[in-house]
Amino acid sequence: MSIRVFVPSDTTAASVGADKVAEKIAQEASQRGIDVQIVRNGSRGMFWLEPLVEVAAERGRVAYGPVRSADVSGLFDADFLSGGDHALNLGLTAEIPYLKNQERLTFARVGLIDPLSIEEYEAFGGGAGLRKAIALEPNQIISAVKESGLRGRGGAAFPTGIKWQTVLDTTADQKYIVCNADEGDSGTFADRMLMEGDPYCLIEGMIIAGLAVGATQGYIYLRSEYPRCWTTLNQAIDRARVAGWLGENVLGSGRRFELEVRLGAGAYICGEETALLESLEGKRGEVRAKPPLPAISGLFGKPTVVNNVITLASVPIVLSCGAAFYHDYGLGRSRGTLTIQLAGNIKRAGLIEKAFGLTLRELLFDYGGGSASGRPIRAVQAGGPLGAYVPAKDFDMPLDYEAFMNRGAMVGHGGIVAFDDTVNMLKMARFAMEFCAEESCGKCTPCRIGSVRGVEVIDRIQAGTAREENLELLEELCDTMQYGSLCAMGGMTPFPVMSALRHFPEDFGLDQND
Numbered sequence: 001m002s003i004r005v006f007v008p009s010d011t012t013a014a015s016v017g018a019d020k021v022a023e024k025i026a027q028e029a030s031q032r033g034i035d036v037q038i039v040r041n042g043s044r045g046m047f048w049l050e051p052l053v054e055v056a057a058e059r060g061r062v063a064y065g066p067v068r069s070a071d072v073s074g075l076f077d078a079d080f081l082s083g084g085d086h087a088l089n090l091g092l093t094a095e096i097p098y099l100k101n102q103e104r105l106t107f108a109r110v111g112l113i114d115p116l117s118i119e120e121y122e123a124f125g126g127g128a129g130l131r132k133a134i135a136l137e138p139n140q141i142i143s144a145v146k147e148s149g150l151r152g153r154g155g156a157a158f159p160t161g162i163k164w165q166t167v168l169d170t171t172a173d174q175k176y177i178v179c180n181a182d183e184g185d186s187g188t189f190a191d192r193m194l195m196e197g198d199p200y201c202l203i204e205g206m207i208i209a210g211l212a213v214g215a216t217q218g219y220i221y222l223r224s225e226y227p228r229c230w231t232t233l234n235q236a237i238d239r240a241r242v243a244g245w246l247g248e249n250v251l252g253s254g255r256r257f258e259l260e261v262r263l264g265a266g267a268y269i270c271g272e273e274t275a276l277l278e279s280l281e282g283k284r285g286e287v288r289a290k291p292p293l294p295a296i297s298g299l300f301g302k303p304t305v306v307n308n309v310i311t312l313a314s315v316p317i318v319l320s321c322g323a324a325f326y327h328d329y330g331l332g333r334s335r336g337t338l339t340i341q342l343a344g345n346i347k348r349a350g351l352i353e354k355a356f357g358l359t360l361r362e363l364l365f366d367y368g369g370g371s372a373s374g375r376p377i378r379a380v381q382a383g384g385p386l387g388a389y390v391p392a393k394d395f396d397m398p399l400d401y402e403a404f405m406n407r408g409a410m411v412g413h414g415g416i417v418a419f420d421d422t423v424n425m426l427k428m429a430r431f432a433m434e435f436c437a438e439e440s441c442g443k444c445t446p447c448r449i450g451s452v453r454g455v456e457v458i459d460r461i462q463a464g465t466a467r468e469e470n471l472e473l474l475e476e477l478c479d480t481m482q483y484g485s486l487c488a489m490g491g492m493t494p495f496p497v498m499s500a501l502r503h504f505p506e507d508f509g510l511d512q513n514d
């Protein structure tokens with residue numbers, strides 16, 4: 001019997017040499033006459049250990065990492081195929097504390113299975129949610145999603161069941177499910193990891209959404225910088241069609257659902273749902289005024305569910321294990337698990353799926369191991385480029401939508417970017433304005449013009465020119481952008497700017513007590 005060796009095909013692992021390692025293992029095994037089966041799995045999300053090679057040994061899966069192709073011959077000599085001792089031996093993968101202490105619901109299969117094998121997907125619990133959904137009425141599916149407490153993981157945390165109900169209740173000859181896989185936030189990669197590591201989970205979630213609202217066509221709007229993901233998704237969709245999951249008769253239910261992937265236009269604003277729909281329709285990604293909501297008039301003017309990858313990929317487990325099971329995780333109105341992406345100046349960057357409620361401090365130090373530079377962590381930016389900077393004194397704040405909101409911050413897509421004490425927060429505030437100027441769709445004045453003026457005002461503050469007046473002007477400008485912009489791009493750029501000023505006044509030439 002051949003020995004199974006797992007080498008991630010995930011983009012992050014590939015970027016540090018996983019493909020070469022896989023090739024070298026195949027070559028070495030053939031030279032030594034050993035029968036190995038190399039499985040290109042998803043990443044376990046422990047990026048500092050990539051390429052993380054795992055061997056299916058008798059006592060369980062044993063991990064080795066980070067493995068370079070130059071290490072491969074030595075690994076064979078150390079009998080790694082039986083889990084042998086070696087400097088890179090990390091023990092049983094499931095026992096590595098970073099992974100062991102997680103609560104993986106959405107990511108339950110990522111890294112465990114061959115992403116493209118439907119058989120393995122089903123063997124590890126996949127498909128059970130869809131089979132349950134097929135036996136339910138649309139309203140029953142939506143009730144389960146509502147009762148689970150699932151809220152959108154794309155940024156705004158809107159209750160998913162309520163969005164679906166609006167689409168179900170809107171009569172139309174055609175409805176759509178659109179998956180937002182544009183993943184533009186800084187330091188985020190959960191969508192990509194899920195799509196590369198367990199694509200059928202997203203496909204299943206989208207089919208369930210289609211059954212729930214009466215949509216027969218789905219589109220995945222994929223970030224253009226994700227070429228591996230594009231290939232994986234297309235292969236998975238082809239196989240799902242052959243297996244009867246997609247097409248005229250979903251798993252023999254007599255219901256239709258088709259799915260296609262579309263490549264994004266490469267602009268941050270194309271992640272905003274209405275700009276995304278414009279882009280999907282082949283137009284320039286410009287924000288639409290709301291109302292009407294996409295749930296009523298979305299793609300090609302038809303009722304459309306727009307949901308993030310993780311939102312949709314969380315639906316199968318809600319259906320298969322029940323709303324109450326999912327709802328039992330988390331706290332307050334933040335139910336279920338959050339897929340946190342730890343990035344920036346951090347020792348152990350990666351993906352952590354945990355029930356809501358974990359504190360930033362636990363995340364940064366217990367999981368992240370502190371800064372990569374070894375210096376104190378001064379601030380984190382949570383929730384992408386429009387998210388506020390959270391100072392170290394607030395690191396005991398739990399990851400919970402409301403707790404963050406109450407302090408002017410946001411959880412968003414769960415991206416946490418760490419900065420050590422060498423960061424200059426005035427420069428970060430300037431960057432936020434510059435980013436907005438660069439990425440603004442240009443439709444409304446507060447954002448298009450305000451962001452350019454914002455850069456100029458911050459430059460004057462930095463130069464010490466009429467500092468008091470310019471600080472006042474910056475506050476007024478942020479106020480205008482926040483309340484006068486058409487969408488959250490211009491509306492939230494003031495969050496990083498003002499949080500930098502509020503928490504780190506010394507970087508703006510002010511006394512801490514000013």
Ligand SMILES: Cc1cc2nc3c(=O)[nH]c(=O)nc-3n(C[C@H](O)[C@H](O)[C@H](O)COP(=O)(O)O)c2cc1C
Binds near residue numbers: 153181270272311
């Ligand atoms: C400027 C901007 C960029 C956004 N980018 C993304 C993105 O890359 N991915 C995403 O899922 N949502 C993004 N959103 C949020 C979407 O507009 C929308 O709320 C989300 O796709 C809805 O899905 P959900 O309910 O599952 O969160 C963005 C919003 C704004 C304002």
Ligand code: SF4
Binds near residue numbers: 439441448487489
């Ligand atoms: S806030 Fe910016 S991105 Fe949003 S509609 Fe206005 S110009 Fe476009």
